[in-house]
Amino acid sequence: MFEEPEGATPLDPDEIAGLKFKHITTRGELDELEQANIEQGLHWLARRRGGDILTDYFLRNLHVRLFGDVWEWAGSFRLTEKNIGIDPFQILVQLRMHLDNARHWAENGIYRPLEAAARFHHRLVQIRPFPNGNGRHARIAADVFLEDYYDHPPIEWASGFDLQADNERRDAYVAALRAADGEDFEPLLAFVTPRV
Helix, strand or coil, X not given: CCCCCCCCCCCCHHHHCCECCCCCCCHHHHHHHHHHHHXXXXXXXXXXXXXXXXXXXXXXXXHHHHHCCCECCCCCCCCCCCCCCCCHHHHHHHHXXXXXXXXXXXXXXXXXXXXXXXXXXXXXXXXXXCCCCHHHHHHHHHHHHHHHHHCCCCCCXXXXXXXXXXXXXXXHHHHHHHHHHCCCCHHHHXXXXXXX
16 A cells, blocks of 8 residues: 555555554655654653653553554554564563663663664664554654663754655665664664764
């Protein structure tokens, strides 16, 4: 139904059936709808009082806030295998391990803030807890992690480009994530480091 950009998770028919707006037929229409919901979610984030990003409850709630007006399954862990991502039955265990690791990094100064955020983001994308929206959710979650645990400003992920569309910035982002899959974090660190 929707043509996915390179590196995106394709939706299966049951997941597509969870779309709350049945009149949506193109990727562009879906992107517009999701972006409007994400903006509402970011507004909620700006007003929030408390809540620890390093809990599966917060990450699920964040996904609902970002995508819940569009998808019935928002905030629910995926139940199907994808072309990328871990086995769906391992999501909760691996996610909790990842959140414990991130807390350890922050509490013990294991990584500088941007490296911690890049690693946090990468592992969330690698786990791919949700049927859709994992990259956007993980970028926003990494920014919350940076702010809450390091008092650091957010990453300029897009640098003026649309990371949902095919372009040079998205290509660099996907290549950096793939390098990190092989334990080479240098491209991802370069991607998140502000250009001077």
